[in-house]
Amino acid sequence: MKRELVAQLERLVPRFDEMLAQAAAPEELEAARVAFLGRKGELAALMARMGELAVDDRPEVGRVANAVKAKLTELWQQAQQRMLPRPEGAYFDAGEPGWVPDVGALHPTTLIQQEICAVLQRLGFETVSGPEVETDFHNFEALNLPPGHPARDMQDTLYITERILLRTHTSPMQVRTMLARRPPLAIIAPGKVYRRDSDLTHTPMFHQIEGLLVDRHVTMAQLRGVLTALVQAIFGPSTRVRFRPSFFPFTEPSAEVDMSCVLCTGRGVLESGELCRVCKGTGWVEILGCGMVDPAVFAQVGIDAAVWSGFAFGLGVERIAMLKYGIGDLRLFFENDTRFVRQFA
Numbered sequence: 219m220k221r222e223l224v225a226q227l228e229r230l231v232p233r234f235d236e237m238l239a240q241a242a243a244p245e246e247l248e249a250a251r252v253a254f255l256g257r258k259g260e261l262a263a264l265m266a267r268m269g270e271l272a273v274d275d276r277p278e279v280g281r282v283a284n285a286v287k288a289k290l291t292e293l294w295q296q297a298q299q300r301m302l303p304r305p306e307g308a309y310f311d312a313g314e315p316g317w318v319p320d321v322g323a324l325h326p327t328t329l330i331q332q333e334i335c336a337v338l339q340r341l342g343f344e345t346v347s348g349p350e351v352e353t354d355f356h357n358f359e360a361l362n363l364p365p366g367h368p369a370r371d372m373q374d375t376l377y378i379t380e381r382i383l384l385r386t387h388t389s390p391m392q393v394r395t396m397l398a399r400r401p402p403l404a405i406i407a408p409g410k411v412y413r414r415d416s417d418l419t420h421t422p423m424f425h426q427i428e429g430l431l432v433d434r435h436v437t438m439a440q441l442r443g444v445l446t447a448l449v450q451a452i453f454g455p456s457t458r459v460r461f462r463p464s465f466f467p468f469t470e471p472s473a474e475v476d477m478s479c480v481l482c483t484g485r486g487v488l489e490s491g492e493l494c495r496v497c498k499g500t501g502w503v504e505i506l507g508c509g510m511v512d513p514a515v516f517a518q519v520g521i522d523a524a525v526w527s528g529f530a531f532g533l534g535v536e537r538i539a540m541l542k543y544g545i546g547d548l549r550l551f552f553e554n555d556t557r558f559v560r561q562f563a
């Protein structure tokens with residue numbers, strides 16, 4: 219009794235499926251539904267026979283009946299879907315143009331980084347790269363930033379362990395290069411740097427390019443010459459460069475470098491008479507930090523400061539890209555919008 223009822227219930231599924239497959243019109247679908255799922259349909263008739271079962275057998279057969287009902291309902295819904303009129307234009311048109319993939323382009327950060335590196339390579343600098351996960355020694359200690367220096371504060375630095383961190387600048391590449399080779403040397407090191415900083419004008423990751431030249435009798439005039447050549451190659455020959463005294467623990471003397479403002483060409487006011495918003499009316503914008511390698515750094519890497527001297531500089535790539543391409547909002551660099559990057563293709 220029980221087995222027979224289960225078998226009949228299960229047979230409903232293929233039988234209903236076949237009937238639906240043969241239905242050619244909505245009325246035939248409806249007839250199939252009434253015959254199987256209707257109040258006086260086959261499923262209802264079989265379920266009415268549950269009362270004839272031994273009480274112990276009822277739960278199991280009830281579960282089969284419920285599963286069959288769910289399956290029949292699903293088959294009927296699928297059949298209805300197949301029967302729906304196709305919406306306008308949903309036919310296959312072999313002549314229609316294909317799907318065009320969303321093609322990107324080189325990011326402005328990449329473009330300006332390549333351009334800056336190309337200029338400096340022509341001047342004789344060799345490109346090197348190194349780790350973004352750095353030791354405290356390379357990022358701070360060898361750069362004359364001893365324990366307790368405010369720049370090492372947890373507030374500014376993303377630490378991994380007490381001695382391992384995400385580099386906060388590309389300057390550790392000065393240390394790595396001077397430990398690995400002997401002067402004379404001239405390198406640039408582009409790459410990502412990380413700081414615990416996030417607002418409209420700061421992102422936790424950005425790009426820098428480090429420069430380092432070590433040779434005999436290196437002067438600040440040579441540093442100025444290299445940076446002037448670089449700025450004029452990127453922004454045009456009439457761009458002016460000025461040095462302002464500054465401080466970095468790893469250079470002495472140190473300077474911050476400004477270039478004449480690209481938007482107002484150094485006048486501080488626009489043609490319209492408005493105050494220039496890029497340089498805030500000063501005519502100058504800061505672009506990098508630099509200086510002469512501090513003898514304390516040479517001592518850390520075993521280079522004789524009595525024989526060798528050098529200069530170093532570090533510039534922010536996004537900042538240069540914003541000035542070069544007139545990008546007003548730093549966040550655009552990190553939103554991965556292909557409409558943004560394609561403008562620079």
Ligand code: PHE
Pocket residue numbers: 386387388389466469507508509530531532533
């Ligand atoms: N590392 C410095 C910074 O991130 C920039 C710098 C590099 C200054 C090299 C001097 C020499 O601010």
